[in-house]
Amino acid sequence: MQARDLCFKQALTAALALAFVLMPAGKALAQTPDDFYRAEVVIVERLVDPSALEEQMAGMPVEPPLSGIRSLWVEDANGNRASDVRLAARNELYLNQAAARLENSGNYRVLATAGWYQTFPPNYNGRPMRVAVGKWLGGAGERAVEGHIEIDRQRYLHVKVHLNHWQEGERPEPVMVVPEAEAQADEAGSNEYSAGDQVAELATRPVAAEPAPLKLITWIRETRRMRSEEIHFIDSPTVGVLVFFRKIEG
Template sequence: MTNILRLCAALLLAATAASAQAVNYAGTTFEIEMIVFERIGGMENSSEDWPAAPRLRYPDKWVDFDTATGGAPLLVPAATQLSNKAAALNRSGDMRVLFHKAWRQVLQQKRNSPAIIIDSGENPGSQSRLGGSVTLSVARYLHLSTNLWLSEPSDDNTGIPLPLPPKAATEEPLDLMSTADFRPAMADRALAPDTTYARHVALLQAERRMRSGELHYIDHPAFGVLIEVRTITSAEEASGT
């Protein structure tokens, strides 16, 4: 009985320590680097049955790479460390990088975490083939949620309507600790006159638990994601290096 009590006490202490660590992680700055790439011809050559009426929607709580509060960006640009992998994907001949960024972000628990708007940036001012968002949050572990889509354009403006990325209706500073103070998506943009259409849309909706310092790969017949979340020291955070 004594051994059982000791074991229970040890388990309780371990759980308490893990819980304390999880609390300490919230509000911590991490460095994130993400690559989204397509498989060239993946939608045409795959035997996958693409959804006929996919639900494509940007979240109500979001930020993008231009969002700032108090004059400071919420997603602070950082130096990329996976450029060799991006180059290898482009050299392969059957894959092409659509998105590659590195940034620093203060991660919060999921209820306080905004989605990050993602697009390929290949057609400035117009509809990108890559759209959607990713959400990074932290509890006991790092968590990634993807809501990404890759579209095959329609030639005759018929098919699946693609929602336009949301735009901020206000420039008021954001309070990331308030679940009510994120940028609201503008619903009336979903079917705006300049909406474009797709013949096919591939969805990449996944939940992934991650550890810092590990490169994670999320696969799909049409496109995929490479992502790494790195811890940074207090000195690095203070110097911005």
């Protein structure tokens, strides 16, 4: 009986070994792609009064936002986030501790913590990914920090950061809208209403509301070469970007 069981086990082991050999390599063992990385980006805002900055950005030419690009981290007016990248949870990120330290310092506000897995082969030309975070500027209908981030790889990984930091400017004085027909009547000397009636009518008449203009506080325009397993900090006087890459092996 024992001899028969032993023969059966030996035959089963041999069959399993043969099946493993004949199985395609991709099914036998999940292989990690070459040049597979976890990319991490943390965007922070420095808590500083913009009026105290020495940098004067008024009149600087700003290119319009890129359209038709993927979203990395885009928040709408209600704070809902949209992303075309499958983002990892914040507690999985190596930069989570660095972000927490910046928050705890009381000098920075963390606006976004994005981490994802991607293959970056040599000669990889990345596509820009849209960013829109920070305070909602209702008059302009957009977030205070907007722009895009792009990752390329030639011999080394390179990160291109293109971010603008805006605030609402002063609203212009309200402009009274006078219908053309009424204006022509006034020019002709028509005065059908008393002065009191005219004042009451003007007080209730809709006023044309001009949108609040945007004022550029600072920006980031930088391309930085990255080293894997090192934290890189790209910053302006009010906005900073932490970047970290870790190659996934095995």
